[in-house]
Amino acid sequence: MTLLSAKKIHFIGVSGIGTSAIAKWALENHKQVSGSDLTLQPTSKWLIENGANISIGEHKEVNLPSDSDLVIYSNAIPETNPELLQAKKLKIPAVSYPQSIGELMVGKKGIAIAGTHGKSTTTAILAQILIEAKKDPTVIVGTRLGIFGNTNERVGKGEDLLVEADEYKRAFLDYRPTVAAILNIELDHVDVYKDEASILEAFKKFAGKLPISGSLILNAQDKNFSDIKKSTQAEVLSFGFENTDIMAFEVNTGKEGVNFKVKGLYNGTIETKIFGQHNVLNILAALAIAYVMKIDFQIAKAAVEKFPGSWRRFEKKGEWQDATVIDDYAHHPTELKATLLAARQAYPGKRVVCVFQPHQKIRTKQFFKEFVETLKLADLNIIPEIYQVAGREENIKISSKEIVEKLGNGVYYAKDVADSVEIAKKIIKPGDVILTVGAGDITNFYQLAKKIKPLVF
Numbered sequence: 270m271t272l273l274s275a276k277k278i279h280f281i282g283v284s285g286i287g288t289s290a291i292a293k294w295a296l297e298n299h300k301q302v303s304g305s306d307l308t309l310q311p312t313s314k315w316l317i318e319n320g321a322n323i324s325i326g327e328h329k330e331v332n333l334p335s336d337s338d339l340v341i342y343s344n345a346i347p348e349t350n351p352e353l354l355q356a357k358k359l360k361i362p363a364v365s366y367p368q369s370i371g372e373l374m375v376g377k378k379g380i381a382i383a384g385t386h387g388k389s390t391t392t393a394i395l396a397q398i399l400i401e402a403k404k405d406p407t408v409i410v411g412t413r414l415g416i417f418g419n420t421n422e423r424v425g426k427g428e429d430l431l432v433e434a435d436e437y438k439r440a441f442l443d444y445r446p447t448v449a450a451i452l453n454i455e456l457d458h459v460d461v462y463k464d465e466a467s468i469l470e471a472f473k474k475f476a477g478k479l480p481i482s483g484s485l486i487l488n489a490q491d492k493n494f495s496d497i498k499k500s501t502q503a504e505v506l507s508f509g510f511e512n513t514d515i516m517a518f519e520v521n522t523g524k525e526g527v528n529f530k531v532k533g534l535y536n537g538t539i540e541t542k543i544f545g546q547h548n549v550l551n552i553l554a555a556l557a558i559a560y561v562m563k564i565d566f567q568i569a570k571a572a573v574e575k576f577p578g579s580w581r582r583f584e585k586k587g588e589w590q591d592a593t594v595i596d597d598y599a600h601h602p603t604e605l606k607a608t609l610l611a612a613r614q615a616y617p618g619k620r621v622v623c624v625f626q627p628h629q630k631i632r633t634k635q636f637f638k639e640f641v642e643t644l645k646l647a648d649l650n651i652i653p654e655i656y657q658v659a660g661r662e663e664n665i666k667i668s669s670k671e672i673v674e675k676l677g678n679g680v681y682y683a684k685d686v687a688d689s690v691e692i693a694k695k696i697i698k699p700g701d702v703i704l705t706v707g708a709g710d711i712t713n714f715y716q717l718a719k720k721i722k723p724l725v726f
Contacts (some may be wrong), residue, residue: 270338270339270362271339271372272291272295272339272341272364272369272372272373273372273373274338275300275338275339276300276301276338277300277301277303277334277336277337277338277339278292278295278300278301278302278303278337278338278339278340278341279302279303279304279305279332279333279334279337279339279340279341279352279356279361280292280302280303280304280305280340280341280342280343281304281305281306281328281340281341281342281343281346281350281352281353282305282306282342282343282345282346282366283304283305283306283312283313283316283321283323283343284306284307284308284309284310284312284313285306285312285343285345285366286312286411286412286421287343287344287366287370287409287411287433287435288304288341288342288343288366289310289312289313289315289316289421289422290312290409290410290420290421290422291341291366291369291370291373291409291422292304292316292321292341293315293316293319293420293421293422294373294407294409294422294424296316296319296320296321297424298424302316302320302321302322303321303322303323303324303332303333303334303337304316304321304322304323304324305323305324305325305328305329305332305333305352306323306325307325307326307327307328308325309323309325311413311419312413312420312421313325315420322334328350328351328352329351329352330351330352330354330355332352333352333355333356333359333361335359337356337361338361338362339361339362339363339364340352340353340356340361340362340363340364341363341364341365341366341369342363342364342365342366343365343366344365344366344367344435344437344438344440345658365440365443366440367435367440367441367442367443367444368443370409370432370440370443370444371443371444371445373407373430374430374432374444374445374446375445377407377428377429377430378428378429378430378447378448379430379432379444379445379446379447379448380395380429380430380431380432380446380447380448380449380558381431381432381433381434381441381444381446381448381449381450382395382431382432382433382434382449382450382452382554383434383436383441383449383450383451383452383472383475384450384451384452384453384454384488385436385452385453385454385455385456385457385468385601385603386452386453386455386547386601386603386604386607387452387453387547387548387550387551387554388411388433388434388435388452389410389411389412389433389579389582389598390412390543390548390551390578390579390582391450391452391551391552391554391555392408392410392411392431392432392433393410393412393414393416393576393579394551394552394555394572394573394576395431395555395558395559396408396410396414396416396423396431397416397572397573397575397576398555398556398559398564398568398569398572398573399427399429399431399562399564400416400572401568401569401571401572401575402559402562402564402565402568402569402572404425404427404429404562404564405425405426405427406423406425406427406429406430406431407422407423407424407425407427407429407430407431408422408423408425408430408431408432409421409422409430409431409432409433410422410431410432410433411433411435412579412580412581412582412598413579413580414579414580415577419580429562432444432446434446434449434475436457436458436468436471436472436475437458437461438458438461439461439471439474441471441475442471442474442475442478444475444478445478446479446483447479447480447482447483447484448479448483448484448485448486448558448561448562449475449476449479449483449484449485449486449503450485450486450487450554450555450557450558451472451475451476451485451486451487451488451491451497452488452491452550452551452554453488453490453491453550454468454469454472454491454493454497455468455601455603456468456635457601457632459631459632459635460629460631469493469496472493472497473496473497473500474500476497476500476501476503477500477501477502479501479502479503480502480503481502481503482503483503483504484503484504484505484506484558484561485497485498485501485503485504485505485506486505486506486507486508486554486557486558486561487505487506487507487508488507488508488509488550488554489507489508489509489512489513490509490510490550494507506534506557506560506561508550508553508554508556508557509550509553513533514533514534514557515531515532515533515534515535515553515556515557515560516531516532516533516553517529517530517531517549517550517552517553518530518531518532520546520549522544522614522615523540525540525541525542526540526541526542526543526544527541527543527544527545527546527548527549527614528540528541529549531553531556534556534557534560535556535560535566535569535570536566537566537570539552539570539573539574540574541573541574541576542574542575542576542577542578543576543578543582543583544583544611544612544614544615545583545607545608545610545611545614546607546610547607547611548611552573555569555573556569556573581596581597581598581712582597582598583595583597583608583611583612583615584596584597586705586715587715587719589697589703589715589718589719590693590694590697590699590718591698591699591700592622592697592698592699592700592701592702592703593616593619593701593702593703594703594705594714594715594718595612595702595703595704595705596704596705596706596711596712596714596715597704597705597706598706598707598708598712599706599707600627600628600629600632600706600707600708601632601636602636602639602640602642602643605625605640605643605644605706606643606646608704608706609621609623609643609646609647609704610646612702612704613646616702619700619701619702620648620649620698620700620701620702621646621647621648621649621701621702621704622647622648622649622650622651622693622696622697622701622702622703622704623644623647623649623650623651623704623706624650624651624652624653624683624689624693624703624704624705624706624711624714625640625644625650625651625652625653625704625706625707625711626652626653626654626655626656626669626686626689626705626706626707626709626710626711627640627652627655627656627669627672627707628655628656628707628708628709629655629656629657629658630655630657630665630666630667631665633655633667633669633672634665634667637667637671637672637675640672641672641675641676644672644676644680645676647704648679649679649680649681649696650676650679650680650681651680651681651683651689651692651693652669652672652673652676652680652681652682652683653669653683653684653685653686653688653689653711654668654669654682654683654684654685655667655668655669656707656708656709656710656711669682669683670682681696686710686711686713686714686717687717689711689714690714690717690718693714693718694718
């Protein structure tokens with residue numbers, strides 16, 4: 270049984286940003302969808318509202334309909350999951366989320382955006398370009414987009430399938446793209462990769478899977494550029510700030526976003542609605558793929574300039590206590606630094622208050638020194654307790670209190686997000702910029718501060 274031929278599909282971990290996208294695709298392709306997850310999220314709420322039968326709470330054997338044709342499970346689901354074990358008992362075929370992505374790419378022109386940082390934004394920008402170019406793509410992305418009705422997936426009738434390629438548990442090795450970008454490579458997911466060499470090896474294998482007729486877009490600024498280039502038989506196009514196939518120069522920050530000139534594959538000026546030098550590189554990668562796909566520069570330029578940004582990617586939430594609240598998903602030191610620098614560029618002269626919730630004890634422990642140094646870029650910091658992923662980290666001993674102690678003055682410990690709001694009430698001044706940063710429920714800060722019903726985590 271395959272994803273394309275199955276009529277009744279059960280999804281384990283259906284609230285996940287990737288798995289929910291495949292479930293949405295299944296609904297839109299007139300398949301019967303059931304699923305389960307520990308918590309209700311906006312993604313799973315949409316599925317329920319559109320006809321899916323979703324069980325929220327503890328995973329149980331009874332959640333799996335016995336007449337299911339296929340089970341698709343999130344990469345975060347362990348082999349001991351009772352629903353997965355029940356599927357094996359009932360001899361119902363089960364495949365992982367990345368395996369299902371690989372199957373979808375068969376018969377399509379697969380485009381995959383990989384890298385430790387910037388995948389969601391680059392995928393979203395390229396999706397906007399493809400839509401403007403009338404390519405009518407199918408897109409699966411790790412964030413919610415306004416252009417997709419605030420969801421994370423789009424079903425198109427064109428031949429292009431654009432996906433965000435996740436490196437967690439080497440998921441992207443199951444994908445079958447003909448065009449790919451690798452934005453950057455750094456150590457992350459330290460529960461999977463023991464060191465930088467091991468994550469580099471995974472990206473080299475990913476590059477090596479591209480066909481000789483394919484194209485690989487690489488960041489020439491990345492220290493692993495040469496190693497990756499040697500790993501592929503595909504055409505390689507580079508992007509960066511000097512001596513590359515497509516290059517950005519005269520980069521400036523305006524009131525609405527970052528502006529720059531581009532030369533090489535395309536030539537012209539780009540004026541955007543997003544901030545940060547890291548986003549210049551993301552745009553260049555998207556433009557390089559647009560060039561490979563023979564899209565006219567004026568169409569690509571218009572799409573980039575129209576792009577409003579993504580959910581939780583330097584997203585302006587609104588005003589609170591006469592301060593501006595910006596929400597961002599950054600959970601790695603490099604991402605946190607890029608977010609803080611973007612805030613300095615977007616709001617020059619303003620006091621920056623960073624409410625940073627570390628995500629996972631293992632990541633906090635691995636990058637402790639880097640987090641401490643990066644947080645010094647803020648004027649004040651509030652550090653809620655570490656957001657833990659259920660079932661993964663019970664034996665790791667570390668607390669946000671240790672970051673607070675190391676930073677010293679101008680930093681406050683909060684036991685949770687609600688506590689961070691109470692602390693912020695006392696220290697925020699009119700004109701401040703509040704950054705709520707992290708991959709956990711810190712995104713609820715603004716809702717709690719404004720007394721709006723928060724998202725469920």
